[in-house]
Amino acid sequence: MTVLAVEGLHFGYTPEQLVLRGVDLELPAGRLCTILGPNGSGKTTLLRCLLGQHQPSAGTITLAGRPIASLAAKDRARQLAYVPQLPSSAFDFTVRELVSMGRYAHQGALGLHSAADLELVEHALERTGTLRFADRALGELSGGEAQCVMIARALAQQPSVMLLDEPTSHLDLRNQLLIYRLIRQLTREHGMAALVVGHDINLAARHSDQLALFGEGRVAARGTPAEVLQAPLLRETYGVEVDLWDVGEPIPVVQAREPLD
């Protein structure tokens, strides 16, 4: 079942310069899709349109069958969660308190938690491995731990779609793997779809169900990693000569050789 559908999406910061030029994308429930593409190809802009920060000039975004533009902020938040590239908190909240903020859209006017909210928060902490440092502040954690906290906070929202903006870009090899595995497990267990914006092709190919390759403001190719990792396609999209190495797995390893003139 498709939970998030994007059709013919156009957006530009000025009317003359379009960043998105007819993006089409479908995200099924329980699947992890990574958007790849060169810098400036419109990946983050698409994420901002999905979050309601930019209003597209044309096209539609449907979330669980309803146009996203017709949803109130809290209704959208009950369906769509977001994990930023750099976790931050301006105030000295503990991890548990930050994760509990994921329940914002489910609370009343005074923002108080119900017993069910607190139970969900504990579940999110446990499921993401953040329970052991739940009473520490975000600033005391490593990059990988902090990113897990943001995922726990997004999980506490009980969304049907989780958007993640380059969640592994500042992490070491081990944490990159752990984060991708965690996202994949959560999509399986909770039936939630995850849309990740990333840059590491090999990491994304090994852990995603789908890849969407962005080029010049539209989806140049979409499918399973094996379908998308084609040398001519990557060459054209990134402007580099690439080698695909067979390492005895269904998915080859991509190596950039040299930039095209």
Add this chain to the structure above:
Amino acid sequence: MARRPPLTATRLALVFVGLVLLTVLVWASCTMVGRYQLTPQVWHFRAVRVFAAGLIGLALASGGLALQGLVRNPLAEPYILGISSGAGVGVLLGRSLPLDALLPRWLTEPGLAVVGALVTCFVVWGIAQRRGRLDPFVLLLAGVIVNVFNGALILVLFLFASPEDIASFIGWGMGQVPDWLITQPGLAWTATICIAAGWLFLLMRGSAFNALGMGDAVASSLGVPVQRLRVETFVVVSLMTAAAVALAGPVGFVGLIVPHACRLIFGPDHRVLVVVAGLLGAIFVMLADTACRTAGEWVGLAEIPVGVLTALAGGPFFIVLLRRRTRGIE
């Protein structure tokens, strides 16, 4: 960090009721303090004055807290951002212009104060915008510059005042809780309603301010209507500040000292802090004004405006916070 228990309705109600009782106790005690014999008339004058001091403290402390949460900058507060001086320009315009024949004073002064505060607020906000994002340091700088500009406008208005008005203008300009408020029930009621309504609004936004601490994008994804919240809160804080300035002139740094002290004691949760900072702000200004009033009475000099005391305490406090923040950024 020690585990903080989750905030429940019972805990919030206990904090609220406890602090309201403490505030009433401090108010009653402050009305008893003073050199002059406590006749019913003297008590009545003092009761209204101490109440006004409490209102001013509540408005400035909770307004400062809301601004700090809203712009994620611990140095933001109505006085530093120039909102108080903008309201001051409005109040002095109301006093200087011959509007008495058209509208009552309780309407013109707070009305023009709101206009002055709002104009300043949106000018400072507009200057601090960088590609749709709020630059916290440009915000402070813009506040300082607009403060100087508003100060110059106030001096220009002084030039047109009569000699007898100038003395009261100077006291007001230093932040002085008035004795005469009992003779202006319209102004007292207007200010009370504005500040109480504003505080009620802020009480309902505590969890949204908490979420904003994680950045606009995350807050928006949690369901916080970020832009609407910013506009509404700036308007509400301007309204509360304007009411406070219409009563006592610009009383500085209350919105800085009280929220920071409250954060140290009660933690960072704005759902609690709006209650705590508001009521402890009321207590702080009531005590400070009583100290200023009685000091003047006992030494036989003119009383010290409460704004002088808060500025003497708040100036160094601001520098300490600024140094700590810039060190953190380095």
